[in-house]
Amino acid sequence: MKTTTLAQVRSYDRSVQLLLANQFTINLGFYMLMPYLAQHLSGTLGLAGWLVGLVLGVRNFSQQGMFLVGGTLADRFGYKPLIVAGCVLRTVGFATLGLVDSVPALLVASAATGFAGALFNPAVRAYLAADAGERRVEAFALFNVFYQAGILLGPLVGMLLTGVDFRVTCLVSAVIFALLSVVQVRALPARGGNDARERESSGAGEGVLAQWRSVVRNRAFLLFSTAMIGSYVLTFQVYLALPLEVRRLGGDFGTVAVALLFAASGLATILGQTRVTAWCKERLAPGRALARGLLCMGAAFLPLLAATALPVPGGGAGRWLLAAVPPTLAALLLALGTMIAYPFEMDTIVRLAGDRLVATHYGLYNTICGVGITIGNLLTGVALDAAREAGMSALPWLALLLLGLGCSGALYGLHRAGRLTPVSSPDDRPVRV
Numbered sequence: 298m299k300t301t302t303l304a305q306v307r308s309y310d311r312s313v314q315l316l317l318a319n320q321f322t323i324n325l326g327f328y329m330l331m332p333y334l335a336q337h338l339s340g341t342l343g344l345a346g347w348l349v350g351l352v353l354g355v356r357n358f359s360q361q362g363m364f365l366v367g368g369t370l371a372d373r374f375g376y377k378p379l380i381v382a383g384c385v386l387r388t389v390g391f392a393t394l395g396l397v398d399s400v401p402a403l404l405v406a407s408a409a410t411g412f413a414g415a416l417f418n419p420a421v422r423a424y425l426a427a428d429a430g431e432r433r434v435e436a437f438a439l440f441n442v443f444y445q446a447g448i449l450l451g452p453l454v455g456m457l458l459t460g461v462d463f464r465v466t467c468l469v470s471a472v473i474f475a476l477l478s479v480v481q482v483r484a485l486p487a488r489g490g491n492d493a494r495e496r497e498s499s500g501a502g503e504g505v506l507a508q509w510r511s512v513v514r515n516r517a518f519l520l521f522s523t524a525m526i527g528s529y530v531l532t533f534q535v536y537l538a539l540p541l542e543v544r545r546l547g548g549d550f551g552t553v554a555v556a557l558l559f560a561a562s563g564l565a566t567i568l569g570q571t572r573v574t575a576w577c578k579e580r581l582a583p584g585r586a587l588a589r590g591l592l593c594m595g596a597a598f599l600p601l602l603a604a605t606a607l608p609v610p611g612g613g614a615g616r617w618l619l620a621a622v623p624p625t626l627a628a629l630l631l632a633l634g635t636m637i638a639y640p641f642e643m644d645t646i647v648r649l650a651g652d653r654l655v656a657t658h659y660g661l662y663n664t665i666c667g668v669g670i671t672i673g674n675l676l677t678g679v680a681l682d683a684a685r686e687a688g689m690s691a692l693p694w695l696a697l698l699l700l701g702l703g704c705s706g707a708l709y710g711l712h713r714a715g716r717l718t719p720v721s722s723p724d725d726r727p728v729r730v
Contacts, residue, residue: 302517306439312428312486313436316421317443319380319477319485320548323417324447324707326473329340329455330391330466342398352400352407357598359411360418361667368419368660369505374426376488376656381419381481385408388474395467409430418663426489426647433647434583437640438574442567449563460596512657517716520651522665524711525587527704528638529666530673531697532631533560538677538693542601546609547620552627562628566636573636574664584712588705590638596699602694633702645717673700 303371308313322581338349371379397403458466478617512518535558543554577586581669600623610616650658711717 302439302442304466305435305571309432309436309439311427311484312488313425315328315481315485316425317426317439319481320440321423321443321447322382322395322473322477324444324455324468325343325389325451326387326477328448328451329458330394330451330470333455333459333466334394337459338403341463344400348400352403355404356407356411357667359408360414361411361664361671363412363415364419364660364667365509365657365661367415367417368656368658368663369508370416370425371420371423371656371660372508372654373505376420376427377481377485378419379656380417381422381478381487382414383415383420384478384481386416388427388471391467391474392471395464395471397541404507415660419656419659422643422659426643427488427510427652427654433644434578434640435571436573437643438570438636440643441636441639442570445563445566445570449560449567450558464512508654508657512650512654514650515658517711518646518658518662519665520711520716521645521649521708522662524707525642525662525706526666526669526673527700528591528594528634528642529585529670530677531591531597531701532635533670533674534677535559535628535631537674538681538697539627541681543619543624544621546616550617550620554624557621557624558628560582561625562632565629565632568637569633573633574640577641582712584639584708584717586707587638587645587717588712590634590636590641591705592684592706593634593637593701595698595705596633597627598694598697598701599626600626600630602698605691605694608622611626620633649717 306317319542335349335353338344338352339346344352365628367379367383386409390406390413393402393409397406425436425440426433455466458469466658539558540555543558544552547554577589581589604619605621607619609619646658646662647655675695677697680696708717
């Protein structure tokens with residue numbers, strides 16, 4: 298029997314419901330500010346381009362580079378304290394971004410907002426996995442719905458507030474995170490690592506280095522993390538290659554087309570995620586679902602590859618359609634691939650961790666994928682430049698298609714070899730199945 302998304306949310310404990318609402322609010326507050334920060338730094342404050350890049354880069358580095366630390370702290374001290382600490386730190390960071398204009402202060406604020414994400418991201422996912430229990434896959438499907446809803450609504454709210462003043466945007470975002478901190482202190486039950494028995498079962502009684510060694514020795518987890526890098530590189534093209542292609546062909550129409558691209562991707566996930574997950578869970582093993590998700594992500598670049606064989610109209614409706622339709626189809630297919638893979642991806646991490654040091658596993662996983670995104674985006678940018686100079690417009694889309702096919706094949710191979718199922722061996726720490 299089909300149930301609505303709201304009914305599914307209500308079927309979970311209050312802690313899970315609160316985590317879902319928290320993630321929506323976190324993304325709302327984040328995405329109402331971050332898309333407009335670069336313009337504020339370069340326009341209002343008049344910073345040079347390299348300084349703008351430095352401020353933004355510090356935020357990204359402090360988040361991606363500290364995920365492992367955040368996950369480790371969550372396993373040692375409990376999930377709730379790290380979630381609250383991350384929200385409080387982001388409150389301070391976002392308020393500071395709107396109130397200061399000196400480069401050192403901006404760098405500190407940017408680093409604080411990034412480190413805040415490293416604190417609460419692994420903790421939220423580990424908490425959700427723990428409280429959802431056997432319904433983890435469905436819970437992470439709902440998580441992605443709320444996640445995407447925040448991404449979709451945040452920039453719209455930010456556009457309205459930034460039209461008044463970017464400082465207003467920063468302060469409103471800071472207030473959102475402050476209220477979120479208070480709500481979580483009062484309403485979110487304590488979970489994970491808060492008593493001796495939980496600390497012993499989670500491995501939190503070990504030293505930090507011992508914990509990290511046990512995670513790094515989990516070969517199945519590392520193989521899975523490496524194979525999944527491609528999914529993040531491919532989905533990130535919604536923010537990199539697809540907008541660049543839209544603006545290259547669309548000119549002034551490009552801004553509207555990019556907005557359409559983001560809206561289509563976000564709405565597709567909000568409307569379709571739970572249905573796709575239910576269909577996949579009924580018919581596919583987790584490993585097969587992951588492989589098919591990556592296959593769909595790779596196939597997302599086929600419309601763009603096919604479009605390179607068409608002549609580019611000089612203007613009018615034909616050029617607008619060429620600028621908008623293939624990238625939007627690509628965005629929809631990327632969204633579909635993510636809908637297929639994401640809930641099983643999050644569940645697989647927990648299974649490979651054996652319900653032990655789950656937040657630490659999530660933290661290392663995020664760091665590995667974050668490094669992969671950085672390298673993948675660099676190579677994508679090189680491919681785009683090379684394609685433009687050599688007149689080979691199909692090159693980047695072909696490379697991304699092959700990346701998707703390769704990662705899909707790798708995941709299917711891991712599935713067939715039983716490497717996505719927890720095992721006990723000298724190289725893989727004993728885990729509870």
